[in-house]
Amino acid sequence: MTSKPSRRKETVKCVTCGRDFETTVWIRHDGTELPPDTLCQECQQEKRRREEIERCKKELEEVRELQRDRWYEEYGVSGMFIEKTFDNFKHELQPKAFNAVKGFKDHSLVLLSPGAYGVGKTHLVCALANHLVATEETAGFRPGSYAIIRHRCPVHFTTEQKLLARIRQTYNRRDIDDGETEEDVYNALAKFPLLIIDDVGKVRPRDYSFLQGVYFRIIDDRYVNEDKIILTTNLDFRELEEHIGGASADRLREMCGKNGFIKMTGKSYRHGQG
Numbered sequence: 001m002t003s004k005p006s007r008r009k010e011t012v013k014c015v016t017c018g019r020d021f022e023t024t025v026w027i028r029h030d031g032t033e034l035p036p037d038t039l040c041q042e043c044q045q046e047k048r049r050r051e052e053i054e055r056c057k058k059e060l061e062e063v064r065e066l067q068r069d070r071w072y073e074e075y076g077v078s079g080m081f082i083e084k085t086f087d088n089f090k091h092e093l094q095p096k097a098f099n100a101v102k103g104f105k106d107h108s109l110v111l112l113s114p115g116a117y118g119v120g121k122t123h124l125v126c127a128l129a130n131h132l133v134a135t136e137e138t139a140g141f142r143p144g145s146y147a148i149i150r151h152r153c154p155v156h157f158t159t160e161q162k163l164l165a166r167i168r169q170t171y172n173r174r175d176i177d178d179g180e181t182e183e184d185v186y187n188a189l190a191k192f193p194l195l196i197i198d199d200v201g202k203v204r205p206r207d208y209s210f211l212q213g214v215y216f217r218i219i220d221d222r223y224v225n226e227d228k229i230i231l232t233t234n235l236d237f238r239e240l241e242e243h244i245g246g247a248s249a250d251r252l253r254e255m256c257g258k259n260g261f262i263k264m265t266g267k268s269y270r271h272g273q274g
């Protein structure tokens with residue numbers, strides 16, 4: 001027997017809004033009844049809408065965590081510098097650099113310590129990268145909707161040496177379809193709102209035209225897109241200009257403004273502290 005169960009209409013009070021509404025009571029073959037709806041149609045819709053929003057919020061939380069993990073994989077800080085923070089930096093030793101890096105916002109920065117090593121340049125820039133990657137919002141809802149948008153990793157830290165090696169690597173590839181091209185490297189770097197290049201000029205390059213071409217491409221991309229860059233170097237400004245090239249240095253001057261070049265002096269923290 002497959003005859004349909006019978007039903008009857010009944011007026012009930014909505015448990016949420018208290019309004020009377022008409023609903024269908026379904027009657028089984030054995031005569032017992034299924035419980036009627038307790039919510040009117042509007043309240044049911046509202047409940048479904050809320051559940052959907054809750055689901056979206058939960059999904060956003062999951063995406064945010066995954067995105068944070070991704071950021072940690074791509075932001076470039078490694079080894080002991082993962083532990084460097086503004087809190088574990090003795091700011092009284094380098095108050096100007098500390099304030100400039102901690103307050104980093106509107107303009108690019110160059111930390112110069114000509115001839116001075118171990119004064120905390122790498123510590124400070126890694127503290128900033130660690131802070132940004134831990135605190136910036138990784139994903140959110142598109143305004144006016146519940147569509148999730150993932151935000152870009154806010155910062156990428158590298159050294160001049162690593163950067164040049166990464167680009168040279170693209171010339172050595174045998175298989176054209178495999179691995180990143182030089183253009184891929186520039187495009188990948190351009191996606192980060194802040195790029196930090198540590199140890200500019202630490203190693204004397206064999207090929208200045210290659211090095212200056214790389215700097216020009218990177219700095220000009222950031223100049224045009226109004227993205228920020230932070231460089232650290234043991235060179236003075238004149239030497240830096242010779243190293244990266246005049247065209248890059250000229251753009252950098254504008255990007256940093258008059259307060260963006262921070263000179264750091266002092267003894268190396270590596271020996272003899274405490």
Ligand SMILES: Nc1ncnc2c1ncn2[C@@H]1O[C@H](COP(=O)(O)OP(=O)(O)OP(=O)(O)O)[C@@H](O)[C@H]1O
Nearest residue numbers: 088089090093116117118119120121122123269270
């Ligand atoms: N003011 C400071 N407070 C706490 N630790 C510091 C401070 N300055 C430097 N250090 C520590 O001393 C070590 C050397 O500092 P860091 O590597 O940042 O110097 P640097 O200026 O980058 O040196 P180099 O020019 O050789 O690259 C690091 O372990 C760093 O955490």
Ligand SMILES: [Mg+2]
Nearest residue numbers: 121122198199
């Ligand atoms: Mg350093």
Ligand SMILES: [Zn+2]
Nearest residue numbers: 014017040043
């Ligand atoms: Zn209702």
